[in-house]
Amino acid sequence: MRRADDTPLRALVFDVFGTVVDWRSGLIGYFAEWGARAGRSADWAGIADAWRGAYVPSMDRVRRGEVAWTILDDLHRASLDTLLPVFGLGDVDDAARLEFVRFWHRLQPWPEVVPAMRRLRNKYVLGTLSNGNVGLLTRLAKAASLPFDVIIGADLFGHYKPDPETYRGACRLLNLGPGEVMLVAAHNGDLAAARAEGLATGFVPRRVEYGPHPSKDPAATAAWDVIAADFTDLADRLGA
Amino acid sequence: MRRADDTPLRALVFDVFGTVVDWRSGLIGYFAEWGARAGRSADWAGIADAWRGAYVPSMDRVRRGEVAWTILDDLHRASLDTLLPVFGLGDVDDAARLEFVRFWHRLQPWPEVVPAMRRLRNKYVLGTLSNGNVGLLTRLAKAASLPFDVIIGADLFGHYKPDPETYRGACRLLNLGPGEVMLVAAHNGDLAAARAEGLATGFVPRRVEYGPHPSKDPAATAAWDVIAADFTDLADRLGA
Numbered sequence: 129m130r131r132a133d134d135t136p137l138r139a140l141v142f143d144v145f146g147t148v149v150d151w152r153s154g155l156i157g158y159f160a161e162w163g164a165r166a167g168r169s170a171d172w173a174g175i176a177d178a179w180r181g182a183y184v185p186s187m188d189r190v191r192r193g194e195v196a197w198t199i200l201d202d203l204h205r206a207s208l209d210t211l212l213p214v215f216g217l218g219d220v221d222d223a224a225r226l227e228f229v230r231f232w233h234r235l236q237p238w239p240e241v242v243p244a245m246r247r248l249r250n251k252y253v254l255g256t257l258s259n260g261n262v263g264l265l266t267r268l269a270k271a272a273s274l275p276f277d278v279i280i281g282a283d284l285f286g287h288y289k290p291d292p293e294t295y296r297g298a299c300r301l302l303n304l305g306p307g308e309v310m311l312v313a314a315h316n317g318d319l320a321a322a323r324a325e326g327l328a329t330g331f332v333p334r335r336v337e338y339g340p341h342p343s344k345d346p347a348a349t350a351a352w353d354v355i356a357a358d359f360t361d362l363a364d365r366l367g368a
Numbered sequence: 369m370r371r372a373d374d375t376p377l378r379a380l381v382f383d384v385f386g387t388v389v390d391w392r393s394g395l396i397g398y399f400a401e402w403g404a405r406a407g408r409s410a411d412w413a414g415i416a417d418a419w420r421g422a423y424v425p426s427m428d429r430v431r432r433g434e435v436a437w438t439i440l441d442d443l444h445r446a447s448l449d450t451l452l453p454v455f456g457l458g459d460v461d462d463a464a465r466l467e468f469v470r471f472w473h474r475l476q477p478w479p480e481v482v483p484a485m486r487r488l489r490n491k492y493v494l495g496t497l498s499n500g501n502v503g504l505l506t507r508l509a510k511a512a513s514l515p516f517d518v519i520i521g522a523d524l525f526g527h528y529k530p531d532p533e534t535y536r537g538a539c540r541l542l543n544l545g546p547g548e549v550m551l552v553a554a555h556n557g558d559l560a561a562a563r564a565e566g567l568a569t570g571f572v573p574r575r576v577e578y579g580p581h582p583s584k585d586p587a588a589t590a591a592w593d594v595i596a597a598d599f600t601d602l603a604d605r606l607g608a
Binding site: 199201249253255261262263264266267269270277278279283284301302303304 | 439441489493495501502503504506507509510517518519523524541542543544
């Protein structure tokens, strides 16, 4: 793919939670497995939704400088500690809480992701560009056999998306100009921030990201460079 | 493998140039190919040795703060520009010089490396811990199908090995304690600096790293946690 200015695309960097992996089904499934083992029951879907709901506000406190730089694993732990009592699980011990935080390390991809990424990898450098920390993303990619060439997480920059330091920083680490790098995401806001830094943009909708709840991004809200139905369609459109 | 203090090993991070890839044969071969195409001849082995010889002094100038942070690709370019006239190639154009710098991006591994790393990857997180920049290392790992889970380069820290920031930084990015991470290297000095930061240490000799010239590290000079004949032996000793 070439953009209007004829810069050849060299690398694709992917938003991960929601775009590559199905965090909601994964969390609900792992909580239910734990509950069956521990003899506990609770509103697992409610916990998963509330936990994800705490994600943006917790990062925004870091982005606004109200708290010092904190990796996503630790933000997850802090919001979990707040949520568990609300769902009748305030007595859950530390070992279980650590296990819950690590659910995020083994979330599974949407069904078409791995075969499509294998095609894309033949043509492009593939990286994460996620608000996850490198350790989390490395374990997630390894557990799910995601064919990434490089793991780029927010802790490399001490900034969370959509701060511009993340998009600029990914290009700098890849030694590429922004026009040589495409962000692939299911979230229009992420793409808008990437475009503002000069990156190419690829949108893939994930309409069931929130399960029965309405998607915040059911469709593209701007003329992104590529608008694909899923990763297979993305690979087709990029000639991979 | 467990160390004396019973900390289980979780990740192996690898020195790359010399330990994983054979930079000397690679550079000589790529220079000779270029020479055949361009109708030029020169002492390719001499250039390769002199280029590698400029490596430590150029990094040391950065480490001492005499020059600002500079990625390895750019140090390579600066030392190349100094060397080419010495070898009768002062007239070589910019495009060829860029091609020469990128020889480092497609160096090939020693013969046993990939099969042994595939075994090790089933048991451990595998990363680079190299003075290369992330872009260089990502392209090198991709071109040679090296099964790394994560790419850690000196530009993530703004420090070159053996500065302690690199070893500590790798552990921090992996969210592991130093005793959970082993540096694998063919160079005793690198291992000594890693051990000083609490990392486990694995030595693999590469006696022909410098071709006909004597290796600087023909054997282990300390009781490293693992001393292996090659990566296959390392995988055996680590139970992978």
